[in-house]
Amino acid sequence: QVHLVQSGSELKKPGASVKISCKAAGYIFTRYAMNWVRQAPGQGLEWMGRIDPVNGDIKYSPKLQARVTITRDTSASTAYMELNSLRSEDTALYFCARDVLGDSTVIFDSWGQGTLVTVSS
């Protein structure tokens, strides 16, 4: 059974950085890309970026490109998302979600449980 298990909640001050992990289990990590999607309180879903775990190719949302870094450790079947220069507007639930590599589209067929990041002074 597919599981994406994310790291725990974080409380950060404005200007700080946060790094969240997403450990995959139940499937071959290198057959799926990993995406990060966030959801501000009471709001909709916002795609942040995607990494191909095989070659490390990354695409970022233009809105966040200057502040977000997505990496992976294939030996640990884990993806990471780091967001810098945090602002109060970054307070959100952050999800990882996989999509199948080699497909000509991106569909999220499995999601992590979400990691709450709160940015407050």
Added chain:
Amino acid sequence: EIVLTQFPDTLSLSPGERATLSCRASQSVSTYSLAWYQQKPGQAPRLLIYGASSRATGIPDRFSGSGSGTDFTLTISRLEPEDLAVYYCQQYGGSPPITFGQGTRLEIK
């Protein structure tokens, strides 16, 4: 950027009724690249429909998708109380390559 606009924002129906949720794109979207998700309170989203009309694994046949070009529809026949959720459409293409609609909240009376 391809903007997806969902309507209505909120839908309130009774069990057994039929729900029709709409998603309109600012430019044409490949049917292959249109998906629908269900997000129940306190949970992560779940894939319902991909390729505009194909049900994901384990999704009951009460859920169906249709549409092409710029107009897509998610239909839920015979509503059940457990269908209480926010429903999102999502597309792949353009820049940024992935966008979501703002969501339709489905309330069950």
